[in-house]
Amino acid sequence: MSEAQVLQIQDSSIGVQDYQKEDFASDQTPRWCPGCGDYSILAQLQRVMPQICADTNTPKENMVFISGIGCSSRFPYYMNTYGFHSIHGRAPTLALGLQVSRPELMTWVITGDGDSLSIGGNHLMHCLRRNLNVKILLFNNRIYGLTKGQYSPTSELGKRTKSSPLGSVARPLNPISIALASQATFVARAIDRDPKLLQEVLLQAAQHKGSAIVEIYQNCNIFNDGAFADFAEKKVRAEQTVKLQHGQPLVFGKQKDKAVVFDKNLQPQVVNLADIDETDILKHDAHSHNPALSYALSQLDYPEFPVPVGVFRAVEAPTYEQRVHQQVVDAKAQQPNADLQQLLEAGDTWTVSE
């Protein structure tokens, strides 16, 4: 049996080319606070869904959104597809069960910085290292929003919140670095305020075969307003962020006059293009199987460096469900006459009479 037969993709192309963004809006009015960045993420995803379905030949019935707990996790109610609103931190586990048993589905995991990196840290890590074919959208607002303003695993050191009145004494996790260390095969970052970039990244994540994780900087205007304003707002974005594109130089600035380079000690520096040789300009490599460059880029942060956005890494590798199914196929080929009932009855058995 060939791999193609094992993972039979349903071909129900009726209507797949004709979806509009309205087809993906459910009848539920979003309950997010007015001004929440989640509205933008929902809007951009609904806008690119028609193209995703057309490009990947995925009908709506094969689309599923699984969330955990948090404001992010309200998401499945607002998408007119199948969905699960599951338990805190465990969306990747449901995704794994679903995706392995139904590999033809397109499964999305919607989670937040609390859901995926506090209680869910373990499941996220294992999902990524298994390379399950799932698209994980991590809404990072650097706070616990739904529970009204406690600090999260991504809140800055010293952050004063309801649960850290004297300032957080823990260094934050960096979701991109965690993802890369967990060997995720597609890692990207977008911003709720930059709809074009977000759409671009979502489209690429949808096309990826394997675990695709997108960290989305999302503004919680009630409990952590302005967390990303210093580099995410339209006015400052060109100077304070660098867009990563495979094969393109790490150049940024409104006038495209600055670059990020790594010196011979592998330490990053910002330089003026005018001051360096063209040959010293580093080009981004998203396809290398060695994640060292991507990891180094993930460590760049405001204010010393421009914040990298876009695709850090995109590599091909067999997916978890491919390996699982292939192993079953191979095992059956080794022992074509395997009989489970026979195995169960192999030892001593007794029949208990009335």
Added chain:
Amino acid sequence: MTYVVTQNCIKCKQMDCVEVCPVDAFHEGPNMLVINPGECIDCTVCVPACPETAIFRDGDVPADQQHFVALNEEMADIWELIDEKGDVPADAAEWSGKTDKFQYFQR
């Protein structure tokens, strides 16, 4: 889905909405603003921000102001983007609450 600026904005043009819009969806005309339906993310923050109650969800636009839905889309393509509150018209208070202002609409 989008939000729509209707006639209460005309000649009042308070521009409080511009300050709160997270995606810079507003465009400025001579005596009113409009929302670009392509940019609007339905976050609803402009609705309470407007002191003249000029903004409605597209499904909730009053029956007699339905023409503003298409007008917002049309003028957003022509008018300049506005992302900062400018000078409010001197006679804004005079025009506040007046009905039937569409006759004064300027392209």
